[in-house]
Amino acid sequence: MVAVLNIWIPQCTGGVINVVAKFAGNKNGSLENGSNSAFTIAENLASPAYRLARMYVAQALFTFVYIYTLSGIGEKIAMKLRQDLFKSIIMQDMAFFDRHRTGEIVSRLTTDIQDFKSSFKMCISQGLRSITQIVGCVISITMISPQLTGIMVLCVPTVILVGALLGSSLRKLSRNAQNQTSKSIAVSEEALSNIRTVRAFAAEEREIEMFSKEVALAATMQEHLGFGIGLFQAGTNLFLNGIVLGTLYLGGHLMSIGQLTPGDLIAFLLATQTIQRSLTQLSLLFGSYVNGISAGGRVFEFLNLPPSPMMVGGEVITDRCFRGNIEFKNVTFEYPTRPNKSVLKNFNLKIPAGKTVAIVGSSGNGKTTVAALLERLYDVDEGSIEIDGTDIRSLNSSYLRGGVLGYINQEPILFATTIMENIRYGMHGATDLEVIAAAREANADQFIRNFPDGYNTLVGERGTQLSGGQKQRVAIARALLKNPSILILDEATSALDYESERIVQRALESAAKGRTVLVIAHRLSTVKNADIIVVLQNGVIIEMGKHEELTAKKGAYYHLVSQQEKQQEKESERQHG
Incomplete structure (x- = not known):
C-alpha cells in the first residue's frame, strides 16, 4: 500500500x-482582479491538494502498520529459527560435536x-516496496511520456547485467568473511571457557595474539567486501543521477515543442x-541480501541436518527393570573423526549383575571408550x-542414559545454578x-547443609565455588537420583587429593x-x-581376574601397580624432603 501510494503521489x-x-501563465487575469484571482486559484487547488494530503496521511498510517507488523514477524521467525536450530543441534550424535567447535x-x-x-526484515519491507514502486512508476512514466521512458529503459539492462556479475563474487566474499568471523568467535569462546x-x-598474551590474528583476518575480509559493495553502490548512484539529468534535459526539449506540460x-x-x-534502496539492500543469504545458508546447513538415528526411535521398556547383566560381544570401534584407527578390536567382556x-x-588404550560405548555416546x-x-x-538412547545408566566422570560439570537444581538435573520433576x-x-x-544457603547455594559457572570433592559428591547425587541399575565411574577420583578421594570413595562404595x-x-589403589x-x-x-590373582601372576597388572607405587613413593619423598 505504501508503494502504491508512492506511485500515485507524483501524479x-x-x-x-x-x-x-x-494561473501563473494567465498574468492578465491575475492583474485585473487580484482578490478574485486568488480565490479562483485556491478553489482550483483545493481538490488536488486535498487528494495529495489524504495520500500523505494514508502513507504515514500504512508505514507505521507495515513496520510494526514486520518487526513482530521478524522476531517470531528468529525465535522459531533459534528453537528449531538448537533442537537440531542438540539431537546430533557426539561425532558432530567432535567435528565442530562450540x-x-x-x-x-x-x-x-x-x-x-x-x-529478512529489510529485504521484505524495502525490497517489496521498492520493486512495486519501480514497476508502478515505470507504467506511470510510460503513460506520461513514452519517448522519455524508452530512452531511460534502454540503459537499465546493462546495469542489471554488471550488478549480477559483481553480485556473485560479493556473495562468495561474504561467505568467507562470515566463516572467518565465526572462527574468531570460536577462539575467544575457547579461551574464556578455559x-x-x-x-x-x-x-594470556598467546591467546590475545591468536584472537587478534583471527579478528584482523576477518576485518580484512570485511574490508574487501565493503570495497566491493561500495563500488557497486557508487556505480548504481552514478547511473541513477545520470537518468535525472537526462530527464531534465530531454523533458525541457519536449516542453519547448508542446509535447509535455509542466x-x-x-x-x-x-x-x-x-x-x-x-x-538505490535495492542496491543498498544488495549488501544486506548477500549477508543474509550467507548467514541463512549457514543456519540452514545445521537446521536441515536429520537427527541422529540414536537420538530418535528405539524401545522404552516400562514393564520391567534391568538387573544389570552387561555383555560386550566382539566389539570393534574407531572414532568417526579418526577413521582407520581402531580403538577396540574384537573386545569381549561379561559383567554380571x-x-x-x-x-x-x-x-590411550581404550578404557574411556568402553564407558562411552556402554553409555551409547557412540555406536x-x-x-x-x-x-x-x-x-x-x-x-531409546535418552531412556537408556536417563533411566538405566548413571555416569560419573573425572571432571564433573555443574551448571551455574543452585545445588538443589544441579542434583535435580539427574531426574526432571x-x-x-x-x-x-x-x-x-x-x-x-x-x-551442603553447612553452607549458609544450604541446598540453595549457587555453585558458580562450572561449579567453581565448590571444591573438587564437593563437586564430585554433588555429581554422584545427581547420578543416583534416577536410581540407575548400572553405574559407570570414569576415573571418578583421579583428579582429587588424598583426603577428598577417601571421602568420595566411601560415597561411591555406598x-x-x-x-x-x-x-x-x-x-x-x-x-x-x-x-x-x-x-x-x-x-x-590381556589379563582378567581379582587383585590377588593378577598380582600373583606378576604380569601387566603387577607392573602397573609397581610403577604407581614407585611414583607415589617419589612424590611422598619430594613432599617431605
Missing part, C-alpha cells in the same frame, strides 16, 4: 503544479540468525526519482553391547525430598551397593576390592 503533485502553472555452533545460534533476521587453564600457563514533467521527474530511490568390574591400563562399528540380553542399539535423599546417599548432605558398576580406573579387574592394552584384554 497528484503534477496536478497541483498544472493548476499553479495555468564457538562455531554458538555463532550460528546467535550472530548468523541475527544477520538473517535483519536481512580461563583457569589460560591463567595456569600464563598464556505538471507532466514534474510528475515524470518525481516518478523517476521514486524509481531512483527504489533502485550386581558386580563391580574395573578396567585398567595406561592412557559400535562391529559386534554388539547387550544389557540383560537386549542390544542397547534397540533401546524430582521432589526436594528425593533430591535430599540422593544427596545423603552420596555423602553430600552434611557439607552408591555401588546393589548395582552393577563399571569402573574406569587410573589410580589402581581404588580398584583392589573390585570383583573383576580387566587389563586393557591397545584395545585388547
Whole structure:
C-alpha cells in the first residue's frame, strides 16, 4: 500500500503544479482582479491538494502498520529459527560435536540468525516496496511520456547485467568473511571457557595474539567486501543521477515543442526519482541480501541436518527393570573423526549383575571408550553391547542414559545454578525430598547443609565455588537420583587429593551397593576390592581376574601397580624432603 501510494503521489503533485502553472501563465487575469484571482486559484487547488494530503496521511498510517507488523514477524521467525536450530543441534550424535567447535555452533545460534533476521526484515519491507514502486512508476512514466521512458529503459539492462556479475563474487566474499568471523568467535569462546587453564600457563598474551590474528583476518575480509559493495553502490548512484539529468534535459526539449506540460514533467521527474530511490534502496539492500543469504545458508546447513538415528526411535521398556547383566560381544570401534584407527578390536567382556568390574591400563588404550560405548555416546562399528540380553542399539538412547545408566566422570560439570537444581538435573520433576535423599546417599548432605544457603547455594559457572570433592559428591547425587541399575565411574577420583578421594570413595562404595558398576580406573589403589579387574592394552584384554590373582601372576597388572607405587613413593619423598 505504501508503494502504491508512492506511485500515485507524483501524479497528484503534477496536478497541483498544472493548476499553479495555468494561473501563473494567465498574468492578465491575475492583474485585473487580484482578490478574485486568488480565490479562483485556491478553489482550483483545493481538490488536488486535498487528494495529495489524504495520500500523505494514508502513507504515514500504512508505514507505521507495515513496520510494526514486520518487526513482530521478524522476531517470531528468529525465535522459531533459534528453537528449531538448537533442537537440531542438540539431537546430533557426539561425532558432530567432535567435528565442530562450540564457538562455531554458538555463532550460528546467535550472530548468523541475527544477520538473517535483519536481512529478512529489510529485504521484505524495502525490497517489496521498492520493486512495486519501480514497476508502478515505470507504467506511470510510460503513460506520461513514452519517448522519455524508452530512452531511460534502454540503459537499465546493462546495469542489471554488471550488478549480477559483481553480485556473485560479493556473495562468495561474504561467505568467507562470515566463516572467518565465526572462527574468531570460536577462539575467544575457547579461551574464556578455559580461563583457569589460560591463567595456569600464563598464556594470556598467546591467546590475545591468536584472537587478534583471527579478528584482523576477518576485518580484512570485511574490508574487501565493503570495497566491493561500495563500488557497486557508487556505480548504481552514478547511473541513477545520470537518468535525472537526462530527464531534465530531454523533458525541457519536449516542453519547448508542446509535447509535455509542466505538471507532466514534474510528475515524470518525481516518478523517476521514486524509481531512483527504489533502485538505490535495492542496491543498498544488495549488501544486506548477500549477508543474509550467507548467514541463512549457514543456519540452514545445521537446521536441515536429520537427527541422529540414536537420538530418535528405539524401545522404552516400562514393564520391567534391568538387573544389570552387561555383555560386550566382539566389539570393534574407531572414532568417526579418526577413521582407520581402531580403538577396540574384537573386545569381549561379561559383567554380571550386581558386580563391580574395573578396567585398567595406561592412557590411550581404550578404557574411556568402553564407558562411552556402554553409555551409547557412540555406536559400535562391529559386534554388539547387550544389557540383560537386549542390544542397547534397540533401546531409546535418552531412556537408556536417563533411566538405566548413571555416569560419573573425572571432571564433573555443574551448571551455574543452585545445588538443589544441579542434583535435580539427574531426574526432571524430582521432589526436594528425593533430591535430599540422593544427596545423603552420596555423602553430600552434611557439607551442603553447612553452607549458609544450604541446598540453595549457587555453585558458580562450572561449579567453581565448590571444591573438587564437593563437586564430585554433588555429581554422584545427581547420578543416583534416577536410581540407575548400572553405574559407570570414569576415573571418578583421579583428579582429587588424598583426603577428598577417601571421602568420595566411601560415597561411591555406598552408591555401588546393589548395582552393577563399571569402573574406569587410573589410580589402581581404588580398584583392589573390585570383583573383576580387566587389563586393557591397545584395545585388547590381556589379563582378567581379582587383585590377588593378577598380582600373583606378576604380569601387566603387577607392573602397573609397581610403577604407581614407585611414583607415589617419589612424590611422598619430594613432599617431605
